[in-house]
Amino acid sequence: MTSSGENEQLRSARYALADCEQRYRGLFEAIDDGFCIIEFIDGPQGPLSDYVHVEANSGYERHTGIRHVVGKRIREFAPDEADGWVALYGEVLRTGRPLRFERYFDAAGRYIEVSAARFEGVSPRQVSVLFRDITQRKQAEAALRESEAIARENIERVQLALAAGAIIGTWLWDLQQDRFSVDEGFARAFGLDPALGRVGLSLEQVVATVHPDDREALSNAINEAIKRGGPYAHQYRVRRANGQYYWIEANGRVHLATDGTPLSFPGVVLDVEERRAVEEERNRAAAELRALTETLEQRVAERSAELLRAEEQLRQSQKMEAVGQLTGGLAHDFNNLLAGIAGALELVATRLSQGRIVDAERYIVAAQGATKRAAALTHRLLAFSRRQTLDPRPTNVNALVNGMTELIQRTVGPGIHVETVGVAGLWPALVDVSQLENALLNLCLNARDAMPNGGRITIETANRWFDHDAARTHQVPEGQYLSLCVTDTGVGMAPEVMARAFDPFFTTKPLGQGTGLGLSMIYGFAQQSGGQVRIYSELERGTTVCIYLPRHYGDATDDAVERIKLPTPQAEVGETVLVVDDEPTVRMLITDVLEELGYTVIEAADSGAGLRVLQSDVRIDLLVSDVGLPGGMNGRQMAEAARQQRPGLKVIFITGYAENSVIGNGHLEPGMHMLTKPFAVGTLAARVRELMNA
Template identity: 75%
Template sequence: MNHAPDFESRNIATTAEAERARYHALFNAIDDGFCIIEFFDGPHGPLSDYVHTEANPGYERHTGIAGVVGKTLREIDPIEADRWIELYGSVLRTGEPIRFERYFLTAGRHIEVSAARVEPASLRQVSVLFRDVSARKKAEEALRASEALARVNSERVQLALAAGAIIGTWFWDLPNDRFTVDEPFAHVFGLDPAQGRDGLSLAQVIANVHPDDRGGLIHAISDVIQRGGHYAHQYRVRRADGRYYWIEANGRVDHGPDGTPLSFPGVLLDVEERRAVEAERDRAAASLRALNDTLEQRVIERTAELMRAEEQLRQAQKMEAVGQLTGGLAHDFNNLLAGVSGSLQLLSIRLSQGRLADVDKYVVAAQGAVRRAAALTHRLLAFSRRQTLDPRSTDVNALVNGMTDLIQRTVGPGIKVEAIGVAGLWPALVDAGQLENALLNLCINARDAMPNGGRITIETANKWIDRSAAHSHDMPEGQYLSLCVTDTGTGMSPDVIAKAFDPFFTTKPMGMGTGLGLSMIYGFAKQSGGQVRIYSEVGQGTTVCIYLPRFYGDVDSQTLDHDADSPIAGTEAGETILVVDDEPSVRMLITDVLEELGYTVIEAADSVAGLRLLQSNVRIDLLVSDVGLPGGMNGRQMADAARQTRPGLKVLFITGYAENSIIGNGHLEPGMQVMTKPFALETFSARVREMVDASS
């Protein structure tokens, strides 16, 4: 029996299988994009969509689209699906290949797309190649060189080899150590093409590699043969003109089931131009870094210069404000001191002359100047947020209602005053007396803005200040109650609003105002934890709103006593009062007043002497103490120390200036109260009587 035909068939099949394996290895080894798509009929008509049946690893690198195999075009690119279907569908219908350029945003590359029908047409398949247009000519040379090798599935393999700047291919049979190359490869390495077809040794192949690159190449080859998988390495090769050119070898080592290296196919890419571009890019990047470093230094220097200029400007503005402040103070206090000094001098002259009939008017004049000086001082302390406050839980609606008649009498009959209090107004922890002063001040300003009459509306409301409003109002988020005074007067321009809270700024004629009213209100509101804001347009009137934090507690039922002329009450029980103050004149005046009322008075000039008396067995019914004292302890500390042995001690602090933190930020212990210097002796006496009576 003759078995020759069977042997020949098997030999042909084996060869074909080897060729297919070789081409398939080449197809997967190349670094550029390729895919096969198959059309099908859908809801949009015949050939209305296609699915990717095959795609090499380079497809994702060139298009930026991952995982396309098994997906339809409408799943991948629903926006431009119809355009792609029309392009590739025409290839399938006509059999005519197409070629066009397109920028793939997902990959950031300009790609030349080539599409051809896979025969026979009944397969309904189109093959697509994606390649860099900058390598078109060299890719075409690689395509012609690969035509002799691509006898099986020639169109697919030719398209694969055409991807990128391919200038040669090789196939290394590792078990037999047979290195075969195509003619372009041999040309690049300066080899005989005939020897390249017959087989070469690795030493022959790398003979023209640059000496500096040969060691790295051998190491890279050994590494990929050992581990298998993808291979890519760049090195220089001496070509026919004697110069060295950069190339990149791309390939893949396949292992057998037992891990034995079997084949090593690959392609050569010309990267000379790419390396030159990269080198130029690196030089440009280095230049840019140097420029950025220089620019950064210039920016730092310029910023420092601007900061110095801004600091100088702030210092100049600060000095201008201080000059304006001291100038205004000097002017006002000189006038007040002239009234006090002149009254005292005339008082002394009249007393020496025995003319007692004229004494009272000079006393009244001096006291009036002192009251105005005290008011000016309070305004300054309020502006600086250093006034001594006596905050208590306050019903602001009740405060406004109690002030309405006084405000109406003050502004006159030509102006109508209307108070609108919201129901359920939250209480505020505030110095009610200072709030009354602020309200009266705002109403007087409103009156002055309406020379021909008008209307003043006083309105209260509960406010939720969210993050946005808190940012625009320069205040913390939270719950506030507002007290707003609105007039129908001349209004204020933006530049006037911007300066309204500055000390001594006023739009009134000389002698018609100190310019401290709004600055006092601003300082009082800030010191109370709130804010004040102005809303106005020229000719449309003005609204000034004081915002005070909501107080979570009961409203104090104590009302303010506005009667400063009540008679001085005395005592008949012989109570003892300790007066601690470092100012001798103040101690003398207070002692004289209290002794005239019948109290026994003990004096101390500092906290050490005062505490020694408080820790003795001497009867003390009330401690009257300044806050700022020499001796190492302030008045509050002395009082707290005394209460260790006298827990029920009543304390009245008297102060002209004090940080609220010294006396407890307004949160005084039970049995402690505070009065601000200067004060009317009648008011002082009434407060002492009230506190002594409470302890008896």
């Protein structure tokens, strides 16, 4: 019996314990507040540096927005905030002092009051935490603060208005009873009977005194304020007792019930007639100022236009002055040359008529010399204008300088010492060799003329890398360049001379000792080659002129100074040349030269006639054509059209200047060559034979 009685007591105790546990669990889940128990554990950062949630009710998730927290450590789901929570709750665990604070939980979108206390349970490491939603309280406090701020603002406005004597009346509109009562000042402002104002007016009676143009806007403002509640302010005109309209401002506030029902609409009326007058005066003054500003801007624009026209006229005048200087110098030099040619030819004709052939040869040589000087002058002009024909090739500039040093030394004479300083590993340049040779020789001749009593010329090469600032200073694109500099120890240049050094026909030499085209030719050649020229000089200290050329990314040949040897070429049987040129004299001379060499020559005066020959079945071994042709196509276009039918056609273009847009900026197709007028007949014959043999 005893054993049976003990078992009965044990079952009763278990039932009681289960019932207690069920009641606890029901109470635990039933409370609206969030509740959890955390237990501190040893974490990776040391003892008690992490904790795990051992208990949490459903309210925990509602209040914090964190789901399924039981069994999770704080560093699992909030690693960035873990240190802060561990520090807060750890202080409660160590000291036993409860903790209470407020916090906004982003996940739940609520303000929560957090209360934590050490949990005196089975484990000495546990803390219980209670989360209570205080969002409504916070919102009520914020609304109260806002209402107080608005009330203070209204009080301040009323106080300011009273102090200024601006308030002329008050009103109270009972929106529930639709009863509109006003004080005496309001009634007088609206031209109403003050007795009616105390008893109560209808809104229609008040609106009847409003200016007809302002009624619709006033009605809309009132309806909008009643709909949303809160502050209201609107300006409009009312008719007073004297029948005149005056500007007023109505300021008030619509009070709403908790369900949004409009309750009352109190307010005051302010006299703003003077303020409006001031504002209108200010607006009028602003309009006048804007009009004045526009007038000034227009006058400035007109003055600027006048200045631009004057500047354009000045530029045109300077341009005409430069053209006059250019044409004057050109006419002077060409007239001298033409006089020599014409006189020599006239004497040749006279001597031939007299049968004195021996004397004729001397005049022929003189005419040829004058012709060559005229051609050189033309080339210099084209170089200055960057219209000369260039034959750019990968060039070793050090080899070019070394090949010319002996010639330069003989030219400048024994009183001047020439030395060269070539940098090792100089980058190659893609440049016209003969033009670069002419430029170097010209610079050395200028240096010689600057040292009448002798001195030293230094020719130096170097590699240069121009960054953004250096490229902007030298007016070239950024990148790698090589420089070719000629330095003398002569008299130097004054700043005003350096400023005009590249002008055509500008020279400081005595009359007859210089054309003034040397530096301008070098400037144009460097620009056309993608580079630049710069002068550095000091009076009595000497001058340095540097040519900067873009680096060529490729190999260069070392035979830059090799000269073409012109054999006496003869045609092979049947070789036929088509000559296309619109200048009869040039066409005749080329035809005579080639026929004397044994070639069969066909002539055409324009591109249309030339293309018809090229598209026929006639044998054509070589085309010699001017670049600029009449007939609808230029020489390049005619040659390309012919190559569609004759793919291997060889071409020599002859031209008086470099039509870069026509010849492709110096980039000719294989089998195409360029010859610049005027040319020696031997050069033409050698070039024809060279292409025939290719």
